[in-house]
Amino acid sequence: MASNGGNNNGEFSFNANLGVVGRKGLAKIQTHKSKNGICHDDSGPAVKAQTIDELHSLQKKKSAPTTPIKDAGQGGAAFAAAVAVAQAADDVKQRQQLQSISASLASLTRETGPKVVRGDPARKASETPKAHVGHHDYFTPELSISDSALKFTHVLYNLSQAELYEQAIKYEYGSFITSSGALATLSGAKTGRSPRDKRVVRDETTEDELWWGKGSPNIEMDEHTFLVNRERAVDYLNSLDKVFVNDQFLNWDPEHRIKVRIVSARAYHSLFMHNMCIRPTPEELEDFGTPDFTIYNAGMFPCNRYTHYMTSSTSIDLNLSRREMVILGTQYAGEMKKGLFSVMHYLMPKRQILSLHSGCNMGKDGDVALFFGLSGTGKTTLSTDHNRLLIGDDEHCWSENGVSNIEGGCYAKCIDLSRVKEPDIWNAIKFGTVLENVVFDEHTREVDYTDKSVTENTRAAYPIEYIPNAKIPCVGPHPKNVILLACDAFGVLPPVSKLNLAQTMYHFISGYTALVAGTEDGIKEPQATFSACFGAAFIMLHPTKYAAMLAEKMQKQGATGWLVNTGWSGGSYGVGNRIKLPYTRKIIDAIHSGCLLNATYTTTEVFGLEIPTAIEGVPSEILDPANTWSDKAAHKETLLKLAGLFKKNFEVFANYKIGKDNKLTEGILAAGPNF
Ligand SMILES: Nc1ncnc2c1ncn2[C@@H]1O[C@H](COP(=O)(O)OP(=O)(O)OP(=O)(O)O)[C@@H](O)[C@H]1O
Ligand SMILES: O=C([O-])CC(=O)C(=O)O
Numbered sequence: 001m002a003s004n005g006g007n008n009n010g011e012f013s014f015n016a017n018l019g020v021v022g023r024k025g026l027a028k029i030q031t032h033k034s035k036n037g038i039c040h041d042d043s044g045p046a047v048k049a050q051t052i053d054e055l056h057s058l059q060k061k062k063s064a065p066t067t068p069i070k071d072a073g074q075g076g077a078a079f080a081a082a083v084a085v086a087q088a089a090d091d092v093k094q095r096q097q098l099q100s101i102s103a104s105l106a107s108l109t110r111e112t113g114p115k116v117v118r119g120d121p122a123r124k125a126s127e128t129p130k131a132h133v134g135h136h137d138y139f140t141p142e143l144s145i146s147d148s149a150l151k152f153t154h155v156l157y158n159l160s161q162a163e164l165y166e167q168a169i170k171y172e173y174g175s176f177i178t179s180s181g182a183l184a185t186l187s188g189a190k191t192g193r194s195p196r197d198k199r200v201v202r203d204e205t206t207e208d209e210l211w212w213g214k215g216s217p218n219i220e221m222d223e224h225t226f227l228v229n230r231e232r233a234v235d236y237l238n239s240l241d242k243v244f245v246n247d248q249f250l251n252w253d254p255e256h257r258i259k260v261r262i263v264s265a266r267a268y269h270s271l272f273m274h275n276m277c278i279r280p281t282p283e284e285l286e287d288f289g290t291p292d293f294t295i296y297n298a299g300m301f302p303c304n305r306y307t308h309y310m311t312s313s314t315s316i317d318l319n320l321s322r323r324e325m326v327i328l329g330t331q332y333a334g335e336m337k338k339g340l341f342s343v344m345h346y347l348m349p350k351r352q353i354l355s356l357h358s359g360c361n362m363g364k365d366g367d368v369a370l371f372f373g374l375s376g377t378g379k380t381t382l383s384t385d386h387n388r389l390l391i392g393d394d395e396h397c398w399s400e401n402g403v404s405n406i407e408g409g410c411y412a413k414c415i416d417l418s419r420v421k422e423p424d425i426w427n428a429i430k431f432g433t434v435l436e437n438v439v440f441d442e443h444t445r446e447v448d449y450t451d452k453s454v455t456e457n458t459r460a461a462y463p464i465e466y467i468p469n470a471k472i473p474c475v476g477p478h479p480k481n482v483i484l485l486a487c488d489a490f491g492v493l494p495p496v497s498k499l500n501l502a503q504t505m506y507h508f509i510s511g512y513t514a515l516v517a518g519t520e521d522g523i524k525e526p527q528a529t530f531s532a533c534f535g536a537a538f539i540m541l542h543p544t545k546y547a548a549m550l551a552e553k554m555q556k557q558g559a560t561g562w563l564v565n566t567g568w569s570g571g572s573y574g575v576g577n578r579i580k581l582p583y584t585r586k587i588i589d590a591i592h593s594g595c596l597l598n599a600t601y602t603t604t605e606v607f608g609l610e611i612p613t614a615i616e617g618v619p620s621e622i623l624d625p626a627n628t629w630s631d632k633a634a635h636k637e638t639l640l641k642l643a644g645l646f647k648k649n650f651e652v653f654a655n656y657k658i659g660k661d662n663k664l665t666e667g668i669l670a671a672g673p674n675f
């Protein structure tokens with residue numbers, strides 16, 4: 001620098017002699033003239049465009065037509081005619097699609113739905129491929145009697161992951177691409193579900209069918225209030241520049257597939273559901289028709305606190321007869337996933353199919369295992385097993401045909417995620433995956449999975465095929481093993497126990513887990529949670545209905561029940577430690593292989609659980625918790641305390657009949673702790 005521009009003082013200056021800046025202004029730059037005297041910037045071939053806009057329009061080609069062109073003969077005229085027919089059919093279908101979306105978005109008090117247009121309102125006219133400007137690109141209802149009906153609603157319909165990334169990054173505050181290619185998003189003020197804001201319309205039908213009252217997750221609301229909230233959500237969505245619409249499926253069993261439509265305000269929500277529901281093929285989408293169920297997700301837009309029943313600014317409202325759900329005042333995407341799960345908990349039992357809050361995988365020989373458990377107990381972690389085929393991680397159906405996954409994706413907890421311990425989940429966090437509420441380095445975009453700054457409930461939502469050994473289609477034969485997972489922070493339940501049918505039912509109905517409450521200081525006592533059927537927040541009928549179905553199916557198929565404690569060992573939280581994941585995996589391996597079925601067992605006091613004396617790869621002394629506590633008196637005291645909590649919880653079920661005869665009921669009541 002100093003040699004060609006510096007002066008003696010080390011300051012920077014221009015030297016006029018160098019010809020860069022002259023006193024009379026800029027010096028002329030000499031260019032080499034070519035033979036004909038015309039100057040060229042480059043020597044490559046020219047682009048086939050006259051303008052910048054035209055150049056950009058060349059970048060994207062129209063997606064392949066989804067209607068297969070049949071009878072396309074060799075002759076040019078015949079081919080052209082076939083193309084025209086196919087295009088006309090395409091036009092009709094696309095117009096029907098838009099009409100259906102307009103109907104979904106219709107206000108119930110106005111005559112017609114909004115005018116809907118396909119595509120991003122920000123899309124430049126010049127970017128619109130010519131072929132797209134057919135009459136199917138928009139849908140205008142006949143009547144326009146209000147200002148809101150005059151406005152167009154832009155619909156971003158079943159966008160791809162890449163398109164949704166662009167939408168999120170351009171328009172949604174808090175969206176970033178992480179170093180592994182996942183989309184990091186923030187779910188806003190809510191980083192978990194709001195069960196106390198979930199309401200169900202109580203009408204003549206649901207009055208008798210559903211479980212109401214103490215212990216039930218179904219908080220009632222009336223039809224009118226539902227319609228008020230529905231109108232609020234629909235008006236909000238129609239007031240936006242654009243809405244996202246996903247048309248997808250639930251349930252891999254083709255006989256019992258449900259068509260769902262999700263209307264949402266955020267690309268994050270659309271991408272989440274794209275990953276979590278079953279993705280239709282282009283052909284299936286063309287013939288989608290009218291959805292069986294529709295979600296209106298208004299996200300951050302709150303409910304009106306002056307509306308009857310509203311006790312916060314969040315409301316998640318389910319109307320089974322209208323087959324609709326409205327979400328107001330929460331952006332937590334899990335509400336959509338679990339809202340649809342509630343719907344399945346209503347629809348499937350009506351068809352004699354059992355809906356299950358469980359993970360599911362299958363061995364190479366076709367042996368299927370279910371993993372029940374409350375949030376954080378290990379359904380996703382343990383069903384994702386490199387040696388087995390993953391059928392699904394969270395929601396399944398058990399029918400006469402066997403098992404089927406309800407979803408098309410997985411939703412893994414990410415807190416303290418380790419590449420070594422959970423390699424398949426780690427590798428699934430790549431392009432297309434939604435990463436909720438994680439913290440990352442501002443420069444490298446490297447995620448720090450140990451960071452709980454936003455929440456402890458950090459999550460990754462990815463399509464199931466991101467797990468290399470996913471079983472696609474996600475169906476399997478009848479289960480051989482039914483594993484009940486409990487994360488016992490009291491540290492008194494054995495790492496594994498073999499259950500008889502009555503015990504399996506007892507623990508299924510109890511639905512126990514105990515986690516350490518939150519991350520607040522000073523909490524030393526684990527908090528026991530009992531959630532019937534390991535998913536009380538999602539069931540719609542009385543727990544005994546699901547329990548009776550499970551008992552019947554397990555009995556018929558000869559499935560074995562197991563209770564696995566993925567929680568504490570060697571003392572309660574604070575003294576002991578969480579059982580090492582590799583040990584739990586060894587225990588699960590022994591269940592799958594059949595080894596554990598033929599092991600030697602002893603029976604524990606109080607809970608009367610059968611525990612094995614040895615398992616390959618697991619230190620034998622940890623198999624009986626009584627051995628691992630140094631303070632024996634504290635162990636006995638804690639054991640009795642937990643047994644008391646079980647007993648108290650089960651009192652409400654004592655008056656219910658389970659199954660066809662009373663034998664099962666009596667057996668189940670006797671299968672609990674004895675002290
Ligand atoms: N011994 C263990 N067994 C299973 N999981 C363990 C164990 N020790 C630690 N963990 C951790 O516990 C968590 C289990 O979470 P997981 O996502 O599997 O829960 P889940 O049952 O699928 O819950 P949800 O229904 O909320 O999705 C994971 O973060 C896992 O790493
Ligand atoms: O629903 C959620 O947000 C997470 C989940 O899977 C559960 O709680 O069972």
Ligand SMILES: [Ca+2]
Pocket residue numbers: 379380393394411412413
């Ligand atoms: Ca899970």
Ligand SMILES: [Mn+2]
Pocket residue numbers: 357375394
């Ligand atoms: Mn779950």
